[in-house]
Amino acid sequence: MSDSKCFTLLKDPSSYTPDTIDLNRDEKAALYWFPCFRDLITKFATQAAESQSHNDDTAVQRAENFRKSYLEKLDEYQRNTQMNAANNIVLGIRELLELNEIQLRVYGFGDPWRKQKELENTAALAALSKRLEELDAITDNTARWTELIRGVLAGNMFDWGAQAVTSILEEDSNFGLHSALDRIEKRPWLVDNLDNWLQRMLGKAHKCALVFVDNSGVDVVLGILPFVRALLQRGTKVLLCANSEPSLNDVTNRELTDLLIKACTHCSVLAKARQEETLLLYANGQSGPCLDMRSLPSALCDAIQEHETDLLVIEGMGRTVHTNLYAKFTCETLKLAVIKNKWLAERLGGDTFAIICKYEDAS
Template sequence: MCESNCFTLLRDPGSYRPDTIDLNTDKDAASYWFPCFRDLIAKFATQAAESQCQTDGTAIERAENFRKSYLKKLDEYQRKIENNATNNVVLGIRELLELNETQLRLFGFPDPWHQQKQLENTAAIAALKKRFEELDDIDDNALRWTELVRGVLAGNMFDWGAQAVTSILQQDSNFGLHAALDRIEKRPWLIDNLDAWLARMCGNVHKCALIFVDNSGVDVVLGILPFVRALLQRGTKVLLCANTEPSLNDVTSRELANLLDNCCTHCSVLEQAWQDQRLLVYANGQRGPCLDMRTLPTELCEAIQKHETDLLVIEGMGRALHTNLYAKFNCETLKLAVIKNKWLAEHLGGDTFAVICKYEGAS
């Protein structure tokens, strides 16, 4: 891990804190999120059991042990808060989500969403060429970039870690990108810097964009890749960063590289950039769905410097909202997310499916 190179992007490394909310000090947040995670873990345990029950007779028992072990850890966190024994350490959503992955692996579930991710990737790839054609039919630059941003936001709806979306996906097997686009709230958004982003895209070409992606399937294939393609067409090199380890239905760097091999057959722009290494994939060093800029791999940190990265794009609730919402960077930054949690949306002044489109220029 790089303890110094990764900070080239951070405006003030000394004050960087990759947690938007501290459960140790925010009583309202703690009173919501602890019960919320108790419900989530029950669902995650069910998913874990189902992912292996056809091939391993111990799956159900191990999933129940995972659930009990996680809840025991959760109780320990709460007791520390109640006893004022937190020692001024921040407890964010990030740590509770990473604990989920740690406990899943402890009980033999390295990737409970593996099959679901494969199914969604296959379906999304089949629709990719048509999505490119839809975007290419938009002649106006501002309208096209608006639709590209909306596409990233709509893709971000496909998150099996968010109960509000899980309910939709379970009830409607035909829910796809266009249905998600219809769910995106009308502007002005909760945080709406889209106009500033559109104005910037009429200016000079960025040298290199660093993009931290989120979910498999519709999200990365139909949301992120069209956005990447548009940057490549402008002459910008793109570094795509995905999870090092599996987490929920988030795409991993290995899966993303395989996805690009398949997606390139549908697009000459992606294919040429992939061959010329103007489109590169890196692991982000994370084991959960959040993003701690202090733990980026050295290889990625060196690439950020080598390619003179001047645009940072952070997508999704875990990376752009639970972590890094208030982080300041030296380069231009675009943070995109749909808030799929009602409490968090209201906490920030919005409602379920409120949009974060936060663009900040270089310092």
């Protein structure tokens, strides 16, 4: 567990639980998610095998062992839901996703999505200059921030961990940011506080924004980096946080460091911010695609305090919907995600690809 200084962003640290759904207590959720993960793990095992099969003839068997081991542990979780609920033990989607990463490492799969991430990062970087030109051509402040938010949401479509998106990406190799912009939900969104955010952007700049990013490729390069650039142009310092360890196609801190070096060759604003240290990168302490604010590294906690962070931006379904959807913070908070799971979207009152754009004032 991290330094308690991180809890300064939480309105009520003692009652904070990151998980939106508790499978030990929510029978309807359990009936959906346990079978869902049984299907997902077969897909993840296939990806793991393919990531190493070209140079390791043990990869297929190790992937099968991974699948069986995961399913054994999943069955154990399901058998014990009532007992764990009686003992006030919470089981969220977060834990099942983290279990996937733990088991992959046990069977020798460090980062099954690494090559896919490299390909998508390279392609997205090639399109960055053009995307920034498109945004700079929008002279109206409100229209520009609307497009920046839409860009983050469209970028969040590129999630290989979501079956609804995987089907699109596998069928259409040309599916890119503009295709996603055309496909995302039209306003009003499922949770739509965009107008409040746009009004806030007419006011004074924030001192420091803490931004938790999600996927590699289009998501981080064409969605998040232009958004971060716009904050920097307002005079806001940015702490940009990516995963400490690989998880699906989420960008890691190490990958983001390399990405940013390359992005700086396309953008003088980012380059200047890196040089002047108004754009700082941190690992988020997470080994899965969700976000537990109790496990942030001490270095990040110190930076949050030192730079007087007054804006928290959380992006992605794992960090914003599976976790932290209802969490309250002491600073302004912007939660952005596309819900790429039909069951979850319907549970929240929407449909597949419903949008969360949740802006909350400082509590």
